[in-house]
Amino acid sequence: MSRIKYILSILMACSLNTFAQQATPQWRPDYHFTAPTNWLNDPNGLIYLNGEYHLFYQYNPVENKWGHMSWGHAKSKDLVNWEHLPVAIPEKITKDTTTMIFSGSAVLDKQNVSGLGNGKAPILAFYTADLPKQRNESQYMAYSNDGGLTFTNYAKNPIIDLNKKDFRDPNVWWHETSKQWIMTVAMVDEHQVRFYGSNNLKDWSMLSDFGKQGNQGSGWECPFIIPLAVDGDKKNTKWVLMISLFGPKGPTMQYFVGDFDGKTFKNDNDAQLTLLVDDGDSFYAAIPWNNAPNDKRILLGWLQPGGRETFPWKGQMSIPRDLALKTTPAGIRLFQQPSSVIAGNLKKLAQNRLISKQNLAINGELKLGEITNTNWIEAEFDLRDAKNAGFKLAQLKDGQGKVIKEIEVGYQADKNELYVNCSRSEKGIKNDKNIIQNAKMNPVGGKVKIQILIDKSSLEVFGNGGEKVISTMIFPDEKARGITVFAKEGSCTLSRLKIWDLSKK
Known part of the structure; x- marks a missing residue:
């Protein structure tokens, strides 16, 4: 979930702009994802199912600025042409409490270990429930038995609650070697990633913390970890841990390369070394698709809005990127290419x-x-x-x-x-x-x-x-x-x- 103080500063500047409510079709992208109307930010719950790429995302269904955070939803077969679907997980407002649906991830519970399926594998969404009045963030789970169109909140939420104000962005995936589900969550102000493990996706045990390395200039957010073969050699696999934060240019993502044994991540490089995912000033909160074909690692990020107001939408996603690790004179480094799902289809798209x-x-x-x-x-x-x-x-x-x-x-x-x-x-x-x-x-x-x-x-x-x-x-x-x-x-x-x-x- 992107940083409120930064967003509010943008909104304050834009509120002074008389251009704010004029339609700006000249700036709406054609082959990058935008919501039909209103504000979006972080990609959430990326999952591939039945030949379609599902994209959930931070969305304000009410207006064209940050707020009322819910999970929007769209799906695509080619990562360019998207079918927009109804809001999947809406903000919940009661007399005493507002629960905003912050960032997270989604998995397919193929074996129904959660017991939440109704005869077929359910989709489980993990997200941060942000309670601004209580100044608390905790991890919630919701489940879907209709392909992600609608979700029901788990009756025993929260599944993890440390009574902290800044504790967010759960990313869940299956670790085959240790035969367990792994969750990474951001310990924002501590500049740490906390690892949890579970056998049933409902009960989680703390495994370890990693952090206080690389860039620590602001709070850490939106962590995830994936394995990548070095130079295409599957016998030589390293783990890549990515973090979003704010650096000298503004939105920043850094990564660490190392080993993960099902409990602990160990960085291969000097603890002071900062490796950037992107050298620009916009790419943020990226996560990969779960369950992508051929175990491909496809990354999608939010391109944070610039200094102009757009209407009737605000915010867009990056081009999806295929990830690889390659050996360079400086060491093992991340390489990114516009996804082959799109690149291999350029003739048709053009x-x-x-x-x-x-x-x-x-x-x-x-x-x-x-x-x-x-x-x-x-x-x-x-x-x-x-x-x-x-x-x-x-x-x-x-x-x-x-x-x-x-x-x-x-x-x-x-x-x-x-x-x-x-x-x-x-x-x-x-x-x-x-x-x-x-x-x-x-x-x-x-x-x-x-x-x-x-x-x-x-x-x-x-x-x-x-x-x-x-x-x-x-x-x-x-x-x-x-x-x-x-x-x-x-x-x-x-x-x-x-x-x-x-x-x-």
Whole structure:
């Protein structure tokens, strides 16, 4: 569950904006998930069932701002086209108590060990019940026997209650080796993750705590842990523990790589080392799908809203990402790629609207025309002697044809940095410290690969096959559609370029 103080500061700023109630279709994404109306934040209860990806999410069914937190619900077969469903778990208000339904997870109780199924495996949802009047957060369970359309709260809730104000975001999964269900929960102010174990999903015993390592600059939230094969070798599996928190840029996620034995997680790296999931200023509260096909680990995060108000919706999800661990000179590191569920379906999604070019010599700037700003771009640069190469996107021209606004995405070869530069488009909208965002990344054989996913108001940039990722929110003018490829202080070759148009026309 995302941080209230941060959200309220956004809302206060937006309340002063006279633009607040004007429809903003120019910024509603086409291939990223948004609710039909109103506020959303963290993804919750991600689970794959019967050929469909279910997405539950933090949702305000009443208005277009944070509050009345409930679990919204949608499902999809391709992770792009979503069927919106009724609210699955609504906020509960009584005379004395308000119970908001904060973040959590969902599992399929295949063996009905909970005894809550009615002849078939029930879906069990685990969430944090936030009681603001009592200043208490505890862990609740609810169950569904109709495929997740409706849930009934477990009669003996709470299943875990420490009488704490900040204790949230249960993530539950099956650990085959120890033959038990595992839950991770955030001990927010202690900067710790607490592990619990259960045989029946109802009675939970504490196993261990992990924490006080990595970035401890703010409260820890939304923890989860998954196994990943190193370099694709299933005989060499490591565990990845992820945490959400607020860092120097704002929304931040860090990860730890190590071992988990069914009770304790041990970090392989120095306790002071901070490894970032995303080097941007927007990606937050991500969790993976449970039960995904072929045991694939697909991560989905919330892209926190930027400095503009949108209406009649606010908030969107990231592109789903496939996760992998790879050996690098710095050690074992996380790699992320836009999910193959979508990438393998681009031809159909784009309806054959594809621009494809090869071996373009770039010295200075080369205009590529206009795009829809709902595009999936893949490029490979042979840097040669260029100190800087990349793209200028969302270019807006004045009446004389001069570019007056643009967003630059590229690679700074003399600094070994992937970067996003919004200095000519987002000043006064973004925090000044986030106008330029970068991530250290080395070329491979003198080449760099850049994937750019631009979708109206979101920008996700993947470098060298997902070694680095920068995600951020942007708010280009509706007519800002120019795209240019460039090389500075030398020349380069654009070895390969593909631009898919994913707009829903």
